[in-house]
Amino acid sequence: MAEHHHDHNDHHDEGFWRKYIFSVDHKVIGIQYGITSLFFLLVGFCLMLAMRWQLANPESAFITQDQYNMFGAMHGTIMVFLGVVPLAVGAFGNYMVPIQVGAPDMAFPRLNMASYWVYFVGGVVMMLGFLTPGGAAQSGWTSYAPLSVLAGKGAFWDGQTMWLLGMIFLITSSLLGSANIIVTIFQLRAPGLTFMRLPFFIWTQLVTSFLLLLAFPPLEAAGILQLMDRVAGTSFFMPSGLVVSDVVQDYSGGSPLLWQHLFWFLAHPEVYVLILPAMGIVGEIIANNTRKPLWGYKSMVYASIFLGFMSFMVWAHHMYMTGMGTAISAFFQATTMIISIPSVIILTAFFISLWGGAIRFNTPMLFALGFLPMFGIGGLTGLPLGLNTSDIHLHDTYYVIGHFHYVVAPGTIFALFAGIYYWYPKVTGKRMNETLGKIHFFGSMICMNLVFMPMFGMGLAGVSRRLWDGGVSYAHAQEVLNLNTFSTHGAIGLAFFQLFFIFNFFGSLFSKEKADDNLWQATTLEWCAAPSPPIPHLNFATIPEVHRGPYEYSVPGHNTDFLPQTLKKTEA
Amino acid sequence: MDIPYTVKPRPDTGVYNGKMGIWLFLASEVMLFGALFSTLILLYIGSPEGVWHNSVKKLNVPVATLNTILLITSSVTIVMSWASLKMNNLGRYKVFMAVTILLSVGFLVIKGFEYGEKFSHGYFPKTNTFYAIYFTMTGLHALHIIGGVVVNLYLLLPGAKMWYTEPERFTNRIECSGLYWHFVDLVWIFLFPILYLML
Numbered sequence: 001m002a003e004h005h006h007d008h009n010d011h012h013d014e015g016f017w018r019k020y021i022f023s024v025d026h027k028v029i030g031i032q033y034g035i036t037s038l039f040f041l042l043v044g045f046c047l048m049l050a051m052r053w054q055l056a057n058p059e060s061a062f063i064t065q066d067q068y069n070m071f072g073a074m075h076g077t078i079m080v081f082l083g084v085v086p087l088a089v090g091a092f093g094n095y096m097v098p099i100q101v102g103a104p105d106m107a108f109p110r111l112n113m114a115s116y117w118v119y120f121v122g123g124v125v126m127m128l129g130f131l132t133p134g135g136a137a138q139s140g141w142t143s144y145a146p147l148s149v150l151a152g153k154g155a156f157w158d159g160q161t162m163w164l165l166g167m168i169f170l171i172t173s174s175l176l177g178s179a180n181i182i183v184t185i186f187q188l189r190a191p192g193l194t195f196m197r198l199p200f201f202i203w204t205q206l207v208t209s210f211l212l213l214l215a216f217p218p219l220e221a222a223g224i225l226q227l228m229d230r231v232a233g234t235s236f237f238m239p240s241g242l243v244v245s246d247v248v249q250d251y252s253g254g255s256p257l258l259w260q261h262l263f264w265f266l267a268h269p270e271v272y273v274l275i276l277p278a279m280g281i282v283g284e285i286i287a288n289n290t291r292k293p294l295w296g297y298k299s300m301v302y303a304s305i306f307l308g309f310m311s312f313m314v315w316a317h318h319m320y321m322t323g324m325g326t327a328i329s330a331f332f333q334a335t336t337m338i339i340s341i342p343s344v345i346i347l348t349a350f351f352i353s354l355w356g357g358a359i360r361f362n363t364p365m366l367f368a369l370g371f372l373p374m375f376g377i378g379g380l381t382g383l384p385l386g387l388n389t390s391d392i393h394l395h396d397t398y399y400v401i402g403h404f405h406y407v408v409a410p411g412t413i414f415a416l417f418a419g420i421y422y423w424y425p426k427v428t429g430k431r432m433n434e435t436l437g438k439i440h441f442f443g444s445m446i447c448m449n450l451v452f453m454p455m456f457g458m459g460l461a462g463v464s465r466r467l468w469d470g471g472v473s474y475a476h477a478q479e480v481l482n483l484n485t486f487s488t489h490g491a492i493g494l495a496f497f498q499l500f501f502i503f504n505f506f507g508s509l510f511s512k513e514k515a516d517d518n519l520w521q522a523t524t525l526e527w528c529a530a531p532s533p534p535i536p537h538l539n540f541a542t543i544p545e546v547h548r549g550p551y552e553y554s555v556p557g558h559n560t561d562f563l564p565q566t567l568k569k570t571e572a
Numbered sequence: 573m574d575i576p577y578t579v580k581p582r583p584d585t586g587v588y589n590g591k592m593g594i595w596l597f598l599a600s601e602v603m604l605f606g607a608l609f610s611t612l613i614l615l616y617i618g619s620p621e622g623v624w625h626n627s628v629k630k631l632n633v634p635v636a637t638l639n640t641i642l643l644i645t646s647s648v649t650i651v652m653s654w655a656s657l658k659m660n661n662l663g664r665y666k667v668f669m670a671v672t673i674l675l676s677v678g679f680l681v682i683k684g685f686e687y688g689e690k691f692s693h694g695y696f697p698k699t700n701t702f703y704a705i706y707f708t709m710t711g712l713h714a715l716h717i718i719g720g721v722v723v724n725l726y727l728l729l730p731g732a733k734m735w736y737t738e739p740e741r742f743t744n745r746i747e748c749s750g751l752y753w754h755f756v757d758l759v760w761i762f763l764f765p766i767l768y769l770m771l
Contacts, residue, residue: 105575107589179596187577187589213600218607225611225708232697234704236611253623253701258614262607543576 076141102190399459450490
């Protein structure tokens with residue numbers, strides 16, 4: 001690190017590779033994360049389009065059954081682990097956390113670079129799965145044993161093995177990244193930036209990082225164990241006397257439920273990893289565009305911390321159907337009801353923050369406002385799944401798919417779009433086109449609902465998820481089959497409206513107009529103390545000093561309607 | 573301008589960046605091994621009467637005891653190496669660090685022979701769930717030891733030149749490496765009685 005130390009001081013010219021590819025500057029790494037994860041989101045989206053086409057036209061056999069399974073498993077994996085989390089934590093976290101806390105860089109710049117490249121390798125390894133003879137992993141994004149262990153049994157060059165290796169890389173990457181973010185927030189806060197003066201976005205990043213740090217290792221352990229099952233022939237997840245195609249399998253003594261426990265011990269906190277940064281982004285944008293402080297900022301902070309704690313205690317509500325017993329189910333049902341409270345507190349605080357504000361309806365704000373009801377639908381439809389009686393009917397149906405997609409797609413992804421529109425001027429110095437942005441928003445808003453709303457109907461009718469023919473061969477599904485077509489039309493429309501975003505995203509780079517340093521007249525450090533884009537390597541000419549809370553908007557008795565965090569009390 | 577608190581502790585948190593980083597990393601390691609210990613307990617409860625006990629009896633307790641002694645000693649020597657730097661004695665640091673590395677390599681060599689002995693008698697991870705978890709956990713622990721040896725070798729040889737430019741920062745590095753080393757030692761202190769003595 002000694003060499004790096006000098007780079008900071010003399011700031012000599014670096015070569016292309018050092019500056020853009022193997023950079024240690026958190027801003028470059030954030031952009032790398034952003035581009036890579038947006039690309040993966042597009043890949044995951046395309047897989048979904050192929051599946052939706054198949055579901056609407058099952059007789060066409062557009063993709064084979066194996067391909068359907070592959071696309072399904074990889075769609076989930078790519079969206080969660082290669083798309084949304086790296087975008088929310090890798091890109092936004094990396095780029096915004098140091099600037100918002102007034103730090104020259106992340107605490108460990110070289111570790112930061114490592115975490116990006118490990119993520120990149122993990123993504124490549126995952127995608128290599130498609131090139132293996134058996135194709136990519138086919139056992140769902142949850143990779144339940146024994147199915148996953150038996151898939152391409154014993155082969156090392158196999159989609160499932162690549163999935164496991166890819167996961168181990170991704171977990172390592174998020175571990176390095178999250179430790180870095182936590183240390184940056186605790187150690188590198190600018191003078192005067194006390195914890196209760198941190199923007200809500202920083203709080204959500206902090207809680208998210210703790211979740212990543214502590215919840216991911218058990219999945220790493222589970223991944224190692226499954227790798228052992230596949231490659232070394234152990235029976236961690238394989239029960240005794242398992243018969244497949246009339247052949248008794250050579251395994252004994254393991255427990256398939258163990259995999260589910262270890263998997264969901266990660267994957268439930270993962271849900272909050274997906275949603276918390278989204279809430280953070282929405283908080284920033286709502287405060288800024290209502291020109292009001294966030295209502296109940298402290299309650300929101302405590303709610304997100306509580307959410308973080310509780311998320312470790314609800315994992316088995318994904319497993320009501322495993323017959324683990326009513327006492328345990330009752331426990332997890334209770335914790336699940338409890339965890340809905342902090343989410344509701346945060347959402348309610350957002351709604352109350354809107355009350356009486358002079359709202360500016362620009363593109364980021366529209367996406368943030370779109371997030372609120374969409375996440376609301378996602379959250380409320382989750383309650384019947386958390387109660388184990390109603391879950392018996394709804395488990396593994398399209399209802400579940402509708403529920404979590406409402407949380408993640410029009411929920412989290414809308415918030416991420418909001419963040420992109422909001423911070424794009426900060427990162428590039430250019431502003432994104434508002435008209436295209438609004439077309440993108442209204443089109444996506446309508447299409448998202450067209451895609452996911454019908455799924456509730458199908459699920460309530462009892463149509464299972466992961467059906468290649470969309471339910472054609474099931475008597476009980478006949479009445480709702482037309483919803484499949486409906487949903488597919490929505491998906492095609494959604495694809496069409498994303499073209500506006502892609503065009504806007506790249507086209508705006510060439511816009512001649514330079515964005516103001518504090519375009520949105522915001523109070524937080526990244527807007528009020530750093531130029532757009534921030535100066536390379538150091539962010540700030542001098543480390544800013546913080547004198548006030550994060551959202552001092554419309555403070556009575558002042559000429560301006562916002563008081564930057566750097567403004568001294570006496571100057572105001 | 574530099575990244576603050578890379579060397580000196582931040583007054584309100586009381587630690588420098590690296591130390592907080594290593595503690596967070598260890599927290600995640602606790603979760604990693606915690607998941608594996610939970611797996612061990614669950615598999616043990618599900619195993620048929622006597623199978624695990626009979627497998628445990630085939631493990632070599634004296635050799636594992638020797639290994640435990642080696643690891644605990646190495647934990648002491650790495651503290652001594654850090655203390656030597658605190659007392660401005662680079663030569664003694666190098667001696668203690670070299671001893672630490674030798675002890676760790678000794679651990680690995682003995683572990684290797686122990687594995688070899690098991691393999692030659694036909695005990696593989698595949699044999700039953702006890703051997704599966706035994707080989708997985710001790711194997712993962714051995715990987716951690718290898719990681720530690722690589723870092724310590726770096727700190728002993730090429731990394732040591734930092735002492736002449738930034739002595740305090742270098743001393744901090746040894747402290748962080750030492751914390752990690754204590755953790756690896758601690759994992760073994762749990763593994764040894766549970767795998768060799770208790771079941």
